[in-house]
Structure formats: C-alpha cells, structure tokens
Amino acid sequence: MxxxxxxxxxxxxxxxxxxxxxxxxxxxxxxxxxxxxxxxxxxxxxxxxxxxxxxxxxxxxxxxxxxxxxxxxxxxxxxxxxxxxxxxxxxxxxxxxxxxxxxxxxxxxxxxxxxxxxxxxxxxxxxxxxxxxxxxxxxxxxxxxxxxxxxxxxxxxxxxxxxxxxxxxxxxxxxxxxxxxxxxxxxxxxxxxxxxxxxxxxxxxxxxxxxxxxxxxxxxxxxxxxxxxxxxxxxxxxxxxxxxxxxxxxxxxxxxxxxxxxxxxxxxxxxxxxxxxxxxxxxxxxxxxxxxxxxxxxxxxxxxxxxxxxxxGTDPTLTVAPGAATSFPSPGTVEMRGVFFRYPDAEESVLEDVSFTAQPGTTTAVVGSTGSGKSTVVSLLTRLADVSQGQVLIGGVDVRQADPEALWRQLGLVPQKAFLFAGTVASNLRLGREEATDEELWAALEVAQAKEFVENMEGGLEAPIAQGGTNVSGGQRQRLAIARALVRRPGVLLFDDSFSALDVATDARLRAALGPATLGVTKIVVAQRVSTVTDADQILVLDSGRLVARGTHAELLDSSEIYREIVTSQLGQEAAA
The missing domain is CATH 1.20.1560.10 (ABC transporter type 1, transmembrane domain)
Structure with missing residues (x-):
C-alpha cells in the first residue's frame, strides 16, 4: 500500500x-x-x-x-x-x-x-x-x-x-x-x-x-x-x-x-x-x-x-452519471415520484412512496411530527443522499442524472442548523454568488430582517464573523443564512426548519417580505411551527415517512385529523375550528 x-x-x-x-x-x-x-x-x-x-x-x-x-x-x-x-x-x-x-x-x-x-x-x-x-x-x-x-x-x-x-x-x-x-x-x-x-x-x-x-x-x-x-x-x-x-x-x-x-x-x-x-x-x-x-x-x-x-479508495455513493445534464428544461419545477428512502442496514424506510409536485413561484410546506422524514425530503432534493427507490426531479431532470454543480446552482438551501464561516458578513453572504454587489447584500439582509443588526455591528458588511458564527446569536445566524440563500438568486429555495430561532413578530415580517422578493421562485419550507406555513399553496403532511395528506391550510383542517392535531397542539382549539 x-x-x-x-x-x-x-x-x-x-x-x-x-x-x-x-x-x-x-x-x-x-x-x-x-x-x-x-x-x-x-x-x-x-x-x-x-x-x-x-x-x-x-x-x-x-x-x-x-x-x-x-x-x-x-x-x-x-x-x-x-x-x-x-x-x-x-x-x-x-x-x-x-x-x-x-x-x-x-x-x-x-x-x-x-x-x-x-x-x-x-x-x-x-x-x-x-x-x-x-x-x-x-x-x-x-x-x-x-x-x-x-x-x-x-x-x-x-x-x-x-x-x-x-x-x-x-x-x-x-x-x-x-x-x-x-x-x-x-x-x-x-x-x-x-x-x-x-x-x-x-x-x-x-x-x-x-x-x-x-x-x-x-x-x-x-x-x-x-x-x-x-x-x-x-x-x-x-x-x-x-x-x-x-x-x-x-x-x-x-x-x-x-x-x-x-x-x-x-x-x-x-x-x-x-x-x-x-x-x-x-x-x-x-x-x-x-x-x-x-x-x-x-x-x-x-x-x-x-x-x-x-x-x-472509498468511492462516493453519490456518483456523477456519464454525460450528466447541465441544463434543466423546466426551471423551478420540483417533483418526487414514488420515493422510498432507507439508510444502509436500517430495517425500516424513512420515507415510503412519497410523491408531490411543486410548480415555479409556489410555496410548498412540509409538516409532521419529529422523525416523520421532513428533513430527509430536503436531503434528497439537494442530493445529499440518493433515493432507495423512485425519482427526485429538479427542473424536469432526475437529480442522479444531473451534473452536481449545475444542480446546486438551481438551489438555495437554508439548513436547519445555520452555519457561518470565519470571515466577514459580506464574505459569508457572497458564498452563493461572489459577484454580488453591496447593494444586493443589503437588499437580501433587509428581506431576511437582518439589516438592522448588521448596521449596528462595527464595520457593517465587513464586521467579523467567528468560525461557526459563534459571535452572533442563533436568530442572527439564521437570518444571515436566509440572506445568503437570497443572494444566490436560485430557482428553488429550500428552508429546512429555518425559522425556528425567530420570534413570532420577526417571523411574520420576514415571510411578508419574502413573497415579493422571491416572485417566480419555488419555495419548499420544512416547518415545525404551523403559523409559518398557513399561507402556503400546498401543505404536505408526513407521518412515519408516509405522505398522509396534502392541500391548503383550510382544506387540511377539514380533511386531515393529523393536521388538525398539529394545529390544535400549537395554536389552540379555536384555530383548528
């Protein structure tokens, strides 16, 4: 050797x-x-x-x-x-x-x-x-x-x-x-x-x-x-x-x-x-x-x-197909077809027969109890893992047949645990697009409700960020991560429980500003708080890895017992009525 x-x-x-x-x-x-x-x-x-x-x-x-x-x-x-x-x-x-x-x-x-x-x-x-x-x-x-x-x-x-x-x-x-x-x-x-x-x-x-x-x-x-x-x-x-x-x-x-x-x-x-x-x-x-x-x-x-x-000598499980696609015929379209996913050596699947389609410019929310497979959906869409069975399509192309760099250019991800790199506010925001101007950075910070606290930091956009973002609060890290994804200007925005560290007022202002700033962008929102997704175009309800209901907030209150239980537990009986 x-x-x-x-x-x-x-x-x-x-x-x-x-x-x-x-x-x-x-x-x-x-x-x-x-x-x-x-x-x-x-x-x-x-x-x-x-x-x-x-x-x-x-x-x-x-x-x-x-x-x-x-x-x-x-x-x-x-x-x-x-x-x-x-x-x-x-x-x-x-x-x-x-x-x-x-x-x-x-x-x-x-x-x-x-x-x-x-x-x-x-x-x-x-x-x-x-x-x-x-x-x-x-x-x-x-x-x-x-x-x-x-x-x-x-x-x-x-x-x-x-x-x-x-x-x-x-x-x-x-x-x-x-x-x-x-x-x-x-x-x-x-x-x-x-x-x-x-x-x-x-x-x-x-x-x-x-x-x-x-x-x-x-x-x-x-x-x-x-x-x-x-x-x-x-x-x-x-x-x-x-x-x-x-x-x-x-x-x-x-x-x-x-x-x-x-x-x-x-x-x-x-x-x-x-x-x-x-x-x-x-x-x-x-x-x-x-x-x-x-x-x-x-x-x-x-x-x-x-x-x-x-x-x-270890070959990555996520391989690049020969002649991988670099163009996407249906930009912004997100689709899962009969998706099953199981971790290696696991006895049970994390996801079972999950299918849905998200059209450009719409918001699709994914809710469910802890361990229902919500974050796994995000991992499969970004191809951090491959499906065990079925297909995941971004822009009309199976992610396994797409060039990884080209695929990731279509996506903007705000992970569940926001991570910032050592550097400055500007260097972190420009991770998605290095040529972004200062004006674009400030515009993204304003939408993400981060402009005020960045202005108050010594140096503004050039304010230092410690490794992991340990010199800012958890809510500030999340808002900077959201701004970073907005600066990228992707066709698909993925939020993996990305509003959990925000207070209710900041959450509401952010969602109000996010709509006009992301017209034509497909948004996939994984959420624990139902109040975050009540205005979504469609809500997917996962239970033990299975898609048990879908529809708008009002439709699910009428048709899904599991969704009503989630709403009742968070917003009270009156909100579910």
Missing part, C-alpha cells in the same frame, strides 16, 4: 528524485574517499616527514569535503522540495475525495479521523519521503562501500565488522517488530483523542448546560492516557534502540583498537591503515543505524499510507 501510494504521488517529481540520487551517491563516494586520504597522510606524509605531500593531500581532502558539503545541501534541498510537493498533492487529493463524500461516508470515517488522515498521516508519509531521499542511497552505499574499503585495507580485522553488523541487525529486527503494531494503535488513539476534543469544543454549551465538565474531563483524560501509554511504549523502544547501537559501536571501536594495536606493534598493519579502518567501521555502523532509523519510520508511514488509501 505504501509503495503504491508513493509510486503514484512521486511520479511528477521523478527528475528531482533522480538529481537527489546522483548527489547522494557523489556525497557517499566523497565520504568513502576521505579516510583513504587521511591514511595516506599518516603513512606516507607524517611517517616520512614529507610536508609537501601532507599539504598536497590535505588540500585535496579539503576540496573533497567542500564538494561533499555542496552535494549534501543540494540533495537536501531537492529532497525537501519533492517531499513537500508530494505532501501538498496528497492533501489536495484527500480533500477532493472527502469533498465528494456523502453524509454516509463522512459518518463512517468520522470527521476527526478524516482530519487526522489529511494532516498527521500525510505528514508521516511526507517525512518518510524526505528521510528516504537523504538516506536511501547514503545508508546502503556507505555500509557496503565501507565494508569493501575496510576489508581491502585490513582483511585480518574484518571479523570485527561481521560480528558488529550481525549484532546490530538482530537488535534492529527485534525492536522494529514490536514497533509496527504500536504505531497502528497510536494512530487509532490519535483519532480517538481528536474526536473527543472536537466533540467537546463543538458541544461546549451542552456540556455546561448539563454540568458535564467533570465527566468530559475524565473522558478526555482516558483518551489522553491511552495515547500516552502507547507513546510511552514506543519511546521505551527508541530509548532501548539507540543506547544498544552506541554500545555495539563503542565495543567495536574498542575491539579495533585492541586487536589492531597489536597488529601495528607486530608490523602487520600501518597506523594510517588502522585509523582508516576505524573510520570505515564507523561509516558502516552509521549506515546501519540510518537504515535502522528508516526501518522505524517505515512501519508508521505504512500504517498512515494504509489509512490514507482507505479514504482515496
């Missing part, structure tokens, strides 16, 4: 990576050449007192060192550019895929997990690429080249290399095998702590209202303890790995000095050769240490790559 992901997203950076490999190879060759030059200075220059030779070879060593440094800097720059570019592309691809998900896929992964996968998981893969670019050539070439150079210099000491390398490999394998499941567990616990923190931040008002601060603190502490426990175990392995490596390194150097010193004393090995052998031994063990470090990063990056691939 990791290799497939890297192969896909690193392909555009192949020229840069080729440059990294060439530069890294040149750097390693220079590193392997330096101990030989040092040995020559000791054995041929110092031993014979040839100062000219020492200066000449010393100058060559300086030139090789400068070239080595230049190659290292250039290789690191190219590697960083490749890794950062790959990370950018990967995050963009994940965002694009998540943006195409329906509510079903988002709920299956969880918002917190999707955020983690697009941030922390991508970062781990990105770091692996960066470290691989700087160590992929360096580690094996340094280790193998060091062995060749060391053995050619002092074959009698080669057994020290064999023993040291074997011990290091055993240590690395034993520790890395324990790290792989821990890294997988760590990422899962990171998802959990992000989910808990996100819920607590977004639900802070509910937590305080129900005095759940202490319980939520314990829940966070539990998630925090879990991730700390796994992190501690990983840390213990790291703490164990590097001291063991240093121990092997120190023992190996001691062995070289001990046994090599005897051979120098016996005239079998020259001093310079022994110094070079020690340098090569250090390079060999350093190469193995680098490989060990990579072997620690690879398991975690592999887990992250698997999680990223799960997102990229």
């Amino acid at each position: 990791l290799l497939r992901l890297l192969r896909t997203f690193l392909r555009p950076y192949t020229p840069l990576l080729a440059g990294v490999l060439v530069l890294q190879f040149a750097q390693v060759m220079a590193t392997l050449f330096l101990p030989t030059l040092n040995a020559d200075i000791i054995d041929r220059g110092v031993a014979t007192g040839d100062t000219a030779y020492i200066w000449r070879v010393g100058a060559l060593m300086l030139a090789v060192s400068l070239a080595q440094g230049a190659c290292s800097v250039a290789a690191t720059w190219l590697a960083a550019r490749s890794a950062m570019g790959m990370g950018r592309d990967l995050r963009g691809r994940i965002f694009e895929r998540v943006s195409s998900f329906s509510e079903r896929e988002v709920s299956a992964f969880g918002a917190g997990s999707l955020i983690t996968r697009n941030t922390n998981d991508v970062q781990q893969v990105q770091m692996l690429v960066l470290m691989s670019c700087t160590m992929l050539v360096t580690a094996p070439v340094m280790a193998v080249g060091g062995v060749v150079m060391a053995v050619s210099r002092a074959p009698s000491l080669s057994w020290i290399i064999a023993v040291s390398v074997s011990v290091l490999l055993v240590i690395a394998v034993l520790i890395v095998r324990q790290m792989i499941p821990l890294f997988r567990s760590y990422q899962e616990r990171l998802d959990a702590i992000n989910r808990v923190l996100r819920e607590q931040l977004t639900g802070i008002r509910v937590i305080r209202a129900f005095v759940r601060e202490e319980a939520e603190r314990r829940r966070f502490e539990s998630a925090n303890h879990d991730i700390a426990w796994v992190g501690e175990r990983v840390g213990r392995l790291f703490v164990t790995l590097f001291p063991l490596v240093m121990l092997v390194l120190d023992v190996s150097v001691t062995a070289v000095i001990w046994f090599g010193g005897r051979q120098v004393e016996q005239g079998q090995v020259e001093v310079g050769t022994l110094v070079a052998f020690m340098a090569y031994l250090m390079q060999i063990l350093t190469g193995i240490m680098m490989a060990g470090f990579m072997s620690v990063m690879i398991p975690r990056a592999a887990v992250c790559a698997e999680r990223i691939s799960d997102v990229l």
Whole structure:
C-alpha cells in the first residue's frame, strides 16, 4: 500500500528524485574517499616527514569535503522540495475525495479521523519521503562501500565488522517488530483523542448546560492516557534502540583498537591503515543505524499510507452519471415520484412512496411530527443522499442524472442548523454568488430582517464573523443564512426548519417580505411551527415517512385529523375550528 501510494504521488517529481540520487551517491563516494586520504597522510606524509605531500593531500581532502558539503545541501534541498510537493498533492487529493463524500461516508470515517488522515498521516508519509531521499542511497552505499574499503585495507580485522553488523541487525529486527503494531494503535488513539476534543469544543454549551465538565474531563483524560501509554511504549523502544547501537559501536571501536594495536606493534598493519579502518567501521555502523532509523519510520508511514488509501479508495455513493445534464428544461419545477428512502442496514424506510409536485413561484410546506422524514425530503432534493427507490426531479431532470454543480446552482438551501464561516458578513453572504454587489447584500439582509443588526455591528458588511458564527446569536445566524440563500438568486429555495430561532413578530415580517422578493421562485419550507406555513399553496403532511395528506391550510383542517392535531397542539382549539 505504501509503495503504491508513493509510486503514484512521486511520479511528477521523478527528475528531482533522480538529481537527489546522483548527489547522494557523489556525497557517499566523497565520504568513502576521505579516510583513504587521511591514511595516506599518516603513512606516507607524517611517517616520512614529507610536508609537501601532507599539504598536497590535505588540500585535496579539503576540496573533497567542500564538494561533499555542496552535494549534501543540494540533495537536501531537492529532497525537501519533492517531499513537500508530494505532501501538498496528497492533501489536495484527500480533500477532493472527502469533498465528494456523502453524509454516509463522512459518518463512517468520522470527521476527526478524516482530519487526522489529511494532516498527521500525510505528514508521516511526507517525512518518510524526505528521510528516504537523504538516506536511501547514503545508508546502503556507505555500509557496503565501507565494508569493501575496510576489508581491502585490513582483511585480518574484518571479523570485527561481521560480528558488529550481525549484532546490530538482530537488535534492529527485534525492536522494529514490536514497533509496527504500536504505531497502528497510536494512530487509532490519535483519532480517538481528536474526536473527543472536537466533540467537546463543538458541544461546549451542552456540556455546561448539563454540568458535564467533570465527566468530559475524565473522558478526555482516558483518551489522553491511552495515547500516552502507547507513546510511552514506543519511546521505551527508541530509548532501548539507540543506547544498544552506541554500545555495539563503542565495543567495536574498542575491539579495533585492541586487536589492531597489536597488529601495528607486530608490523602487520600501518597506523594510517588502522585509523582508516576505524573510520570505515564507523561509516558502516552509521549506515546501519540510518537504515535502522528508516526501518522505524517505515512501519508508521505504512500504517498512515494504509489509512490514507482507505479514504482515496472509498468511492462516493453519490456518483456523477456519464454525460450528466447541465441544463434543466423546466426551471423551478420540483417533483418526487414514488420515493422510498432507507439508510444502509436500517430495517425500516424513512420515507415510503412519497410523491408531490411543486410548480415555479409556489410555496410548498412540509409538516409532521419529529422523525416523520421532513428533513430527509430536503436531503434528497439537494442530493445529499440518493433515493432507495423512485425519482427526485429538479427542473424536469432526475437529480442522479444531473451534473452536481449545475444542480446546486438551481438551489438555495437554508439548513436547519445555520452555519457561518470565519470571515466577514459580506464574505459569508457572497458564498452563493461572489459577484454580488453591496447593494444586493443589503437588499437580501433587509428581506431576511437582518439589516438592522448588521448596521449596528462595527464595520457593517465587513464586521467579523467567528468560525461557526459563534459571535452572533442563533436568530442572527439564521437570518444571515436566509440572506445568503437570497443572494444566490436560485430557482428553488429550500428552508429546512429555518425559522425556528425567530420570534413570532420577526417571523411574520420576514415571510411578508419574502413573497415579493422571491416572485417566480419555488419555495419548499420544512416547518415545525404551523403559523409559518398557513399561507402556503400546498401543505404536505408526513407521518412515519408516509405522505398522509396534502392541500391548503383550510382544506387540511377539514380533511386531515393529523393536521388538525398539529394545529390544535400549537395554536389552540379555536384555530383548528
């Protein structure tokens, strides 16, 4: 999974990576050449007192060192550019895929997990690429080249290399095998702590209202303890790995000095050769240490790559049909034909055999008890979900056969929970139509009964809006959301219980202003308050997902017992008479 992901997203950076490999190879060759030059200075220059030779070879060593440094800097720059570019592309691809998900896929992964996968998981893969670019050539070439150079210099000491390398490999394998499941567990616990923190931040008002601060603190502490426990175990392995490596390194150097010193004393090995052998031994063990470090990063990056691939490999349930329609022959017409809808793995349908037609310029209200399927109707009209059976048509086109962008341009949605983005009043209103003028924004605010409070805000249209609109009241958020939909100038306006936070007087003024401002626009109004929809051209009464009655307010009072009960419960017996 990791290799497939890297192969896909690193392909555009192949020229840069080729440059990294060439530069890294040149750097390693220079590193392997330096101990030989040092040995020559000791054995041929110092031993014979040839100062000219020492200066000449010393100058060559300086030139090789400068070239080595230049190659290292250039290789690191190219590697960083490749890794950062790959990370950018990967995050963009994940965002694009998540943006195409329906509510079903988002709920299956969880918002917190999707955020983690697009941030922390991508970062781990990105770091692996960066470290691989700087160590992929360096580690094996340094280790193998060091062995060749060391053995050619002092074959009698080669057994020290064999023993040291074997011990290091055993240590690395034993520790890395324990790290792989821990890294997988760590990422899962990171998802959990992000989910808990996100819920607590977004639900802070509910937590305080129900005095759940202490319980939520314990829940966070539990998630925090879990991730700390796994992190501690990983840390213990790291703490164990590097001291063991240093121990092997120190023992190996001691062995070289001990046994090599005897051979120098016996005239079998020259001093310079022994110094070079020690340098090569250090390079060999350093190469193995680098490989060990990579072997620690690879398991975690592999887990992250698997999680990223799960997102990229998940096909959205809401697909775009080939040759999707971009034009609508009957603008403003809304129709449902024998619609059934059932959530995956649910035993019962949310909607059953629902059919209705809303003509341009009319108002259709949808009422019913809680859980009757009112908001589901809005979700199907906007194609946030697809019907299980039947058809939903906007402008005479089945929404499943329409281009999503073209479909959504026909619609203006005011959701049940008004959401505003961080920015200004103007930037939020222009989400629907960026080219809208200030005059159009003020006109929409006036219809939505929001002009007065926006004028009183410091900055007016440029007044700041916090993320989620937390610096304005619930009623103000709803009115701004209504104004945002009006600025869009859609053919169909959908109100999903969008007047619930308004007082009766503001509700009445808004509805009075809405009619003249939306002439020719089809309005679908999901409402809990009957007073909001008494003047609708047709009212649809839902009960347990079935359309049990339709008609005007007066007609339903005469023909529908369920509607009369709703009116009586809200407006009293006299209103239902």
